[in-house]
Amino acid sequence: MVEHECQISKEACRKARLARDPRFDGQFFIGVCTTKIFCRPVCPAVSPKEENVRYFDTAVQAANAGLRPCLRCRPDSAPRSYAWKGTQTTLERAKALIDAGALSGIDGQNVEALSERLGISSRYLRKLFAQKLGTSVKHYAQYRQLMFAKQLLHQSNLSITQVAFAAGFNSIRRFNEVFKAQLQLTPSALRKSRGQPGDSERSQLQPLAECGQVTLRVQLSFRPPFAWQQQYDFYQLRAVKEMEWLDNNLSYGRSFSLNGVSGYFDAKLNEARNAFDVDIVLEKDSDLCQLNAIINNIRRVLDLDANIYQIDSALSLIEPLAPLMLPGLRLLGVWSAFEAGCRAVLGQQVSIVQASKLLNQLVLTYGEKRLIGEKQVTLFPTPAAIAKAELTELKMPGARKRALTALGQFVWDNPNADLERWLSIKGIGPWTVAYARMRGLSEPDILLCGDLVVKKRVLAQYQTEQAGTDKSATDKGLDYELLTQSLAKQVAPWGSYLTFQLWNLS
Template structure:
């Protein structure tokens, strides 16, 4: 439940740390805003608070054209605590109801349609399809504000099959027509540029250094203010470069994608890769209370990997070797099997190899034990054959050569799971004395951030590998640094 007194203080101070954690609806205007809206604050008697944009829209309010609630970071709080609901929201945001039916979504979740509808009614007061439709319209509104894409292209990029359907849905959900929103917009660019906001603080230097030490030439690029990489989503291919702008609490993302229908899930994946939706003030308050005396880096974020498959491959290649050696192996794999993307400054860029490309190669170009090559091929074949079920790392441990460490590490970086504790990691073990004998279990549900905080304290976090003490442990405890 939202605390009205806390919300009032946050909106009057326009505290950016609360951006996306709640929304302010004004009864006299019928508009809902972000806490950072530059408009003159309304009287408290005219204000209603909502914990999500969907809830505000369901109550009959339309989004503000000045602060643009469609651009606010998502708050984990409104997603609830039920695993099924969280997974349903993630799949819907990735386009599950645009590409398939509600029954197909329920089959992937392993639940009935009636139960899923009940979860959404209890949490948002709307059906799953109504939720998905509103999210599509908010994304379209963001594109109308920030790009000069034709309205027809924006309709398809937002998941609509026809311009007429898009216009009708947008008017019903937003309260304005697409052309009315575009007429009000003053910050458009001829490029496909998006502004992805976050709640401060944001420890960009720590994230940047983590990426720099592990970035793969040809696949990724990192410098003082930027991170970019080649990306793939289904059959769509492209690349992006994100520029950090600390004064605006956002990233300016320049994106190229050859299939705009995949734009919405791609943007969601970029947000996850940069961990833009984390509320680090809440996380660090919890860690401080659970583990008194633990020194913390303020605003530390989880450094993501584009996909679970890529995270798994990188973890396997990092088994029992240094960060530098693992990086060389991944670079060789990408340059040998990756699909060429484009040229930039005289250098060829590549997409990360697909499961079929890795499974069909003998991998002899990789200088490592044959048993590890077999593990790579086995893992890639599993991904090629199992489709959706392969995106559950808990199933990976049935494969020879992959242990719990690999599955957990890939879950943390490839899926952005906030509650992974890598107890067997050498870097974590070295930093354990800083916990002052407190139980790490108290850090739940933010143990991934605890792991990252401990890595930052360990001199081994960027330099060494987590070498198993026996051959039996090798498959379950690869190098932590990958």
């Protein structure tokens, strides 16, 4: 077996695997020399002897060492960790794009196009993958396709042909060849191995509907803790009728549109499994080409890949805020940066309740109504719809209406522009851009210092600490600016999580 030094210490890995600690799920993988299988730290199988195991940072490193994924704990279902390491930014961006299907499918890019998108040379990108992951860009992309296909074979009733298409393979023959070569069994053999119709997991599987509609369920894992009740309340206060819905079972659902594909999902907490059971409904069979990107965005919106133990540990060091921090509070996103920008514009200088009313009016008036399956939903308005909107229904200043339509026009004309370019739009300031980055792109280090609620709660907690400070100077913002500069340095790279913690305070 190829030796590999895991970034997490060997002793920490040993303790985590013996305890089956779910906080480390997806942060490392366990290779078993005797069985040639690799597992997650939470694998229910009998723990192997320490002298028979090796530890790997990623599943692809374990696969490169000649190991195959365990059929019991299914490494393909582990939470991911790359998006929250805070280092190796270019490599992590490349992996995120590949995981979303940038190199797969009929419209997949080549390595050169991906490199250009990242602003680096293809030679440098290949060097990064070779040095950091021990594999090539194409091999990594192919492995991610296989892991996604494996997840669908385990968890859905999609046909093998549909699974191959959803995973980005253009040929069922090629899919079968690669699958067998990499995983030492065929897709049909794996499908048969998942259990009999009566077992608990299989009973959750949803059948395909008629008329081309596709309905499937996947289980998306996370690392505990997860403060879902508080986050359910957060969503409920801001929910948009017909676009979002919540029920008494603490589930959250919404409609979506991504790369020309529309549908909706329902996510219900499965606390016993540290996961969400997510039902996804797509309009037609051909929409499966975007399924990987859709699932990745659901993971981002619910913040399922956060290394929350590390984040909570960092927040616990910030005095005097530490005692007020709620363990497991996530960075809840919205479906797109454009939607987040619209929410930010509507929420300027008004209460959350008033902002929610304006948002509901905007979506119900300008969003497209669709019948998807048997459910009537409304999609968030497109940039084109907002650009053309008169907005007479919205009771807010004309300047903000103009800023909203200008934002729609800009994103319509420049769909892939960096959000910093939004600052060229009259009425769009740093707070709006920062909010869109935090909730629309899920950037982890956005401390919204300009937010009035954040300012009020930071000052309230630090006032006692700053005994003798002139309160009038603090209220004018001079001391607050210095305070938040220091606070942002202390909390980095988790400023967005502190923002949500401050919002959560009563």
